[in-house]
Amino acid sequence: MSLENVPTQSRRHGSNAGQPLTRRDGLLKVTGRATYAADNHPEGMLYAVAAVSRIARGRVTALDVAAAKAHPGVVEVLTSANRPPLAHDPDEKMPPFGFRVEVLQNDEVRYAGQPIALVIAETLEAATEGAALLDPRYEAAEARTDLANGERFDVAVVGIGTPARTAHGDIAAGMAAATHVTEADYVTPAQYHNAMEPHAVVAEWDGDRVTIDMPNQAMALSCAAYAAYFGIPAENVLIRSPFLGGGFGSKAILNGPQILAILAARMLKRPVKLVLTRAQMYGPVGHRGHTWQKLRIGTDSEGRLTALHHHAVAATSSFDEFLEPSANASLPLYESPAILVEHEGLRLDTGTPGPMRAPGEASGSAALEVAMDEAAVACGMDPLDFRLANYAETEPGTGRPFSSKALRECYFEGAKRFGWAGRPLAPRQMRDENGFLVGWGMGTAVFHCPHFPAEARATLRADGTALVETSGADMGQGAWTALAQIAAEALGLDPDQVEFHSGVSSLPDGGIAGGSGHTASAGLALNNAGEDAIARLAAIATADPASPLFGAGNIGVVARSGRLHRLDDEGRSESYVEILARAGQSEVIGTAKAARDQESAARHAMFSHGAVFAEVKIDPDLGQIRATRLVGAFAAGRVINPRLVRSQYFGGMIWGTSFALHEEAITDRRTGRIMNADLAEYHVPVNADVPSLDAILIPEDDPYVNPLGIKGVGEIGITGTVGAIANAVWHATGVRVRRFPIRIEDLVIGRS
Amino acid sequence: MSLSISLTINGQARTVVLDDMRVTLLDLLRERLDLPGTKKGCDRGQCGACTVLVDGRRINSCLALAASLDGAEVTTIEGLADGETLHPVQAAFIAHDGFQCGYCTPGQIMSAVGLIKEGHAQGDPERIRELMSGNICRCGAYQGITEAILEAQKAMTEGNRRDAA
Numbered sequence: 001m002s003l004e005n006v007p008t009q010s011r012r013h014g015s016n017a018g019q020p021l022t023r024r025d026g027l028l029k030v031t032g033r034a035t036y037a038a039d040n041h042p043e044g045m046l047y048a049v050a051a052v053s054r055i056a057r058g059r060v061t062a063l064d065v066a067a068a069k070a071h072p073g074v075v076e077v078l079t080s081a082n083r084p085p086l087a088h089d090p091d092e093k094m095p096p097f098g099f100r101v102e103v104l105q106n107d108e109v110r111y112a113g114q115p116i117a118l119v120i121a122e123t124l125e126a127a128t129e130g131a132a133l134l135d136p137r138y139e140a141a142e143a144r145t146d147l148a149n150g151e152r153f154d155v156a157v158v159g160i161g162t163p164a165r166t167a168h169g170d171i172a173a174g175m176a177a178a179t180h181v182t183e184a185d186y187v188t189p190a191q192y193h194n195a196m197e198p199h200a201v202v203a204e205w206d207g208d209r210v211t212i213d214m215p216n217q218a219m220a221l222s223c224a225a226y227a228a229y230f231g232i233p234a235e236n237v238l239i240r241s242p243f244l245g246g247g248f249g250s251k252a253i254l255n256g257p258q259i260l261a262i263l264a265a266r267m268l269k270r271p272v273k274l275v276l277t278r279a280q281m282y283g284p285v286g287h288r289g290h291t292w293q294k295l296r297i298g299t300d301s302e303g304r305l306t307a308l309h310h311h312a313v314a315a316t317s318s319f320d321e322f323l324e325p326s327a328n329a330s331l332p333l334y335e336s337p338a339i340l341v342e343h344e345g346l347r348l349d350t351g352t353p354g355p356m357r358a359p360g361e362a363s364g365s366a367a368l369e370v371a372m373d374e375a376a377v378a379c380g381m382d383p384l385d386f387r388l389a390n391y392a393e394t395e396p397g398t399g400r401p402f403s404s405k406a407l408r409e410c411y412f413e414g415a416k417r418f419g420w421a422g423r424p425l426a427p428r429q430m431r432d433e434n435g436f437l438v439g440w441g442m443g444t445a446v447f448h449c450p451h452f453p454a455e456a457r458a459t460l461r462a463d464g465t466a467l468v469e470t471s472g473a474d475m476g477q478g479a480w481t482a483l484a485q486i487a488a489e490a491l492g493l494d495p496d497q498v499e500f501h502s503g504v505s506s507l508p509d510g511g512i513a514g515g516s517g518h519t520a521s522a523g524l525a526l527n528n529a530g531e532d533a534i535a536r537l538a539a540i541a542t543a544d545p546a547s548p549l550f551g552a553g554n555i556g557v558v559a560r561s562g563r564l565h566r567l568d569d570e571g572r573s574e575s576y577v578e579i580l581a582r583a584g585q586s587e588v589i590g591t592a593k594a595a596r597d598q599e600s601a602a603r604h605a606m607f608s609h610g611a612v613f614a615e616v617k618i619d620p621d622l623g624q625i626r627a628t629r630l631v632g633a634f635a636a637g638r639v640i641n642p643r644l645v646r647s648q649y650f651g652g653m654i655w656g657t658s659f660a661l662h663e664e665a666i667t668d669r670r671t672g673r674i675m676n677a678d679l680a681e682y683h684v685p686v687n688a689d690v691p692s693l694d695a696i697l698i699p700e701d702d703p704y705v706n707p708l709g710i711k712g713v714g715e716i717g718i719t720g721t722v723g724a725i726a727n728a729v730w731h732a733t734g735v736r737v738r739r740f741p742i743r744i745e746d747l748v749i750g751r752s
Numbered sequence: 753m754s755l756s757i758s759l760t761i762n763g764q765a766r767t768v769v770l771d772d773m774r775v776t777l778l779d780l781l782r783e784r785l786d787l788p789g790t791k792k793g794c795d796r797g798q799c800g801a802c803t804v805l806v807d808g809r810r811i812n813s814c815l816a817l818a819a820s821l822d823g824a825e826v827t828t829i830e831g832l833a834d835g836e837t838l839h840p841v842q843a844a845f846i847a848h849d850g851f852q853c854g855y856c857t858p859g860q861i862m863s864a865v866g867l868i869k870e871g872h873a874q875g876d877p878e879r880i881r882e883l884m885s886g887n888i889c890r891c892g893a894y895q896g897i898t899e900a901i902l903e904a905q906k907a908m909t910e911g912n913r914r915d916a917a
Contacts, residue, residue: 023849025854027838029854030838030845030846031789031830031833032787032789032829036791038792039788041786128774194890196799196853197855244853246891275792277795278793278794278795278796278798278799476851476891643849644849650894650895651852651891651893679798679888684890685894686885686894687881687887688884689885690895693895
């Protein structure tokens with residue numbers, strides 16, 4: 001009997017998915033035993049410290065290498081003069097995620113913070129001092145820092161391979177048919193990921209094989225890319241990334257400094273550790289690019305959209321392109337007979353931007369949701385009623401059905417929990433007991449559902465436990481726990497009986513931990529590997545005359561609590577232990593490669609949705625703004641672990657709060673340097689900044705997105721929240737701020 | 753030039769010969785004493801990831817020169833649990849999902865232990881949020897952190913009462 005003929009029905013029987021288990025890696029993380037890249041310390045290790053440019057454009061004319069080398073403990077100084085060759089040209093892109101990088105290929109400076117030398121020493125202190133002694137001299141050119149002096153250019157693609165322009169219907173006719181057109185400009189700043197763990201690498205060579213400890217969101221792609229740079233086969237690169245101290249998109253892409261450290265380790269034949277300083281994370285490791293967006297929303301007398309036009313100028317570097325796909329945020333959400341989204345590029349002297357938590361969706365949603373609020377005001381409508389009047393039953397423009405869409409439930413449940421019904425329409429109507437202005441605002445949240453190809457292996461062992469393996473990474477989303485829950489369910493075991501291995505590139509390729517797609521992608525692979533193992537076990541049992549399951553091959557079996565049961569007679573069953581023991585097998589191994597069903601994907605629009613409601617309180621004299629309450633209701637398909645999902649939503653909502661009120665990289669126009677490249681001046685929310693948070697998990701059954709029905713929850717929380725807070729600020733004060741983050745001076749002086 | 757200092761780290765007496773006066777307590781722990789549980793997030797006292805207890809008080813170990821700490825008693829995240837028994841703050845962080853990526857967690861927990869010991873928490877979530885604001889969590893696990901500290905403080909206070917009775 002072939003394996004394919006044995007029907008199995010493990011799913012949703014004896015399920016542990018859906019349970020709010022605590023994190024399996026919790027014990028390691030609270031005891032300091034979770035190992036992050038920079039915690040490694042191989043024998044004979046050297047320390048590398050990067051020296052980075054203090055100018056934003058020009059070239060390095062001199063470096064005092066002799067002074068650095070003379071410092072006790074300094075072993076070597078890598079500069080463009082002596083850097084050993086690489087097998088890949090760093091100015092050649094390596095799609096999809098291989099950007100141009102700065103690895104001392106010449107003396108040119110393309111942005112402030114670019115590596116201009118790497119000092120390697122016996123101690124961290126000596127390497128740090130050596131880098132300081134280099135005393136670089138420059139020939140500086142004027143830095144391009146803003147819309148005023150950057151170079152505009154036309155773009156064909158934005159984000160990673162997304163069309164830069166999409167048109168549905170006749171936008172001019174739609175505008176002409178409108179009784180009112182709301183038009184406004186919005187600006188979002190450059191933002192930096194600022195994961196708590198700085199980018200780090202510990203590299204150790206053994207002949208032409210290299211072991212790299214580094215936080216990494218895309219291991220298989222990275223192995224291939226490092227292999228190309230070092231002229232070795234991809235299987236000679238071993239990346240270990242058991243834990244990432246935050247990724248947010250910044251640890252999926254190769255950067256120059258890490259390549260230099262790996263190169264130094266090969267050159268010096270000793271392990272090398274490089275950890276970027278916090279300040280050095282504001283250049284070579286990506287950021288969310290600056291955007292300037294224009295929205296035009298045409299509405300008729302009923303408050304229905306007649307046209308939606310979203311234009312965005314997205315900043316990138318002078319030498320590479322990652323365009324924040326902001327305007328695309330206007331595609332999936334609101335019904336309109338005409339929609340036009342388009343992008344232009346702007347070249348600035350910065351490091352190349354990259355994907356940062358909800359790339360495009362975050363900045364685009366910020367502008368769109370404020371514009372929708374303005375349009376609602378123009379129509380004299382409640383912002384929630386206005387959105388419901390423009391609810392898209394099918395994907396706007398294409399008419400494709402959504403694979404599932406419980407957004408209406410999100411609106412209703414969120415509004416109910418928040419108490420939205422009592423909201424006065426006009427601004428500046430509410431005060432709290434201290435006389436602070438109170439405002440309520442809302443925004444719609446949306447995020448697409450990518451699915452990355454992934455592989456996994458599940459081994460059922462003679463003792464009735466299992467080992468499941470996939471290379472995917474945990475960066476805080478709870479992969480160790482949620483993925484183990486999925487695998488346990490497929491294997492008909494309790495999660496405690498399932499050992500979970502990940503975080504090493506030699507394991508089956510877990511795909512990319514990003515795009516909110518890791519649980520669905522790696523999860524489906526693990527599920528399928530588990531089902532494969534059960535099918536193999538069932539084949540053994542049903543072919544064995546000594547088994548109570550003998551002959552059940554055509555009827556099928558179900559795996560539950562470590563036993564296989566006949567589907568038509570659950571009383572007839574046998575444990576995994578008994579089946580394997582009688583077969584004399586120590587284990588049975590299931591494998592799987594999983595990817596999205598392209599046909600289903602073509603037929604359906606696939607998105608997670610949500611609604612966020614915000615309250616702010618503002619000092620009427622000082623303009624001080626505090627977000628005091630956030631309620632988010634989200635529908636994102638099947639929830640594997642509500643505890644972890646709620647934490648993801650909270651994290652996203654805090655990022656939204658940060659976008660709305662806190663974070664911004666400020667560039668000195670004279671020098672092109674970022675003036676606040678540290679965690680004191682680049683504001684991210686601290687505990688006391690965070691409002692009371694409530695996340696409602698709206699049930700949603702999605703039979704199309706993937707066989708598990710899982711969407712994604714990592715990024716959606718930031719969308720909707722930014723607009724909700726900005727709209728609450730307007731509702732409190734009557735001042736419409738169209739530049740993020742919203743600051744005290746916007747309200748006191750009326751900057752916008 | 754070298755300097756010999758004596759430290760008690762997690763209850764263990766250590767003599768450390770410093771060949772470099774620039775070594776911070778954080779780098780001493782991480783790079784020279786094989787105690788990498790304490791994390792470096794900014795190296796300038798802005799993020800709190802490196803928080804340890806020195807003589808029972810919370811400090812940013814990135815801002816303390818090791819050479820200045822002769823005779824000090826240092827407690828790091830590695831020294832908090834009693835064998836396999838977690839400290840109440842550690843257990844509460846797991847129960848309340850007070851972390852995601854886990855990188856700021858050692859610092860958060862050491863700050864929490866310090867402020868509870870110092871009698872600052874007093875069951876008031878607003879005070880806890882304010883007092884914990886020197887510890888940045890980029891993942892945004894703040895709600896769980898606050899709940900965890902409230903619970904741990906309660907457990908520790910009740911434990912003390914039982915001990916006294």
